[in-house]
Every structure is written in C-alpha cells, then in structure tokens.
Amino acid sequence: MTEVFNYSYVNTAETERTTEAKSALGNGGGWLRAIALALGKIADAMGERMLDMARDIDTLQRQQKDNPDATIDGKGLTELNAELQVLGQQLGQMLQMLATIVKTIGEGNKDISRKQ
Numbered sequence: 001m002t003e004v005f006n007y008s009y010v011n012t013a014e015t016e017r018t019t020e021a022k023s024a025l026g027n028g029g030g031w032l033r034a035i036a037l038a039l040g041k042i043a044d045a046m047g048e049r050m051l052d053m054a055r056d057i058d059t060l061q062r063q064q065k066d067n068p069d070a071t072i073d074g075k076g077l078t079e080l081n082a083e084l085q086v087l088g089q090q091l092g093q094m095l096q097m098l099a100t101i102v103k104t105i106g107e108g109n110k111d112i113s114r115k116q
Contacts, residue, residue: 050084
C-alpha cells in the first residue's frame with residue numbers, strides 16, 4: 001500500500017497557534033511575548049550602558065574642576081560625549097526594530113488567522 005502525504009499549511013498553522021495559545025494560558029506568554037521580552041532585555045542592557053557612560057561623564061566633569069587634564073580610561077569629555085551619542089542612536093534604532101518586529105509578527109498572525 002502507498003501512503004498519501006497530505007500537508008496543509010493552514011491546518012499546521014492552526015494546530016501550532018492552538019498549542020501556543022494553550023501554553024500561553026499556563027505561563028502568561030507565548031512565543032511573540034518571548035521574542036519581545038528577549039529583545040527588551042537587550043534594550044535594557046543598552047540603556048544600562050548609557051547610564052554608566054553618563055555617570056562617567058558626570059564623574060569626569062567633577063574631576064576636571066580640580067584637574068583639567070583628567071580622563072577616564074584615557075578618554076576625555078568630548079570622546080565620552082560622542083560615545084554616549086552613539087549609544088543613544090543605537091538604542092533608538094533597537095527600540096524601533098523591536099516595535100517593527102513585534103508589529104510585523106503580530107500582523108502576520110492576524111492575517112493567517114483571518115484566512116482560515
């Protein structure tokens with residue numbers, strides 16, 4: 001006898017979404033939430049780096065009142081400010097990317113469920 005292989009993308013997607021919905025009830029999430037949380041942790045780490053950099057700038061400004069040649073790790077105020085600006089731009093891009101990813105996946109799921 002020959003076995004017939006019948007694959008239905010819609011049925012597979014429906015089964016996966018049902019499984020995800022059931023598991024989301026138990027842990028309060030789902031894979032979309034897990035992606036958002038993982039990317040959010042990366043954004044938090046970038047924000048912490050910015051705060052550390054801002055503290056370094058503040059410390060250096062106080063040190064330079066007494067010693068105008070003071071640096072932190074060989075970096076002056078201009079270099080630290082430039083690095084802080086870069087981190088700010090990177091964080092902004094990361095947050096925009098996060099919003100775009102979550103929105104795109106969410107809309108894709110909506111479209112798949114609407115077509116069933």
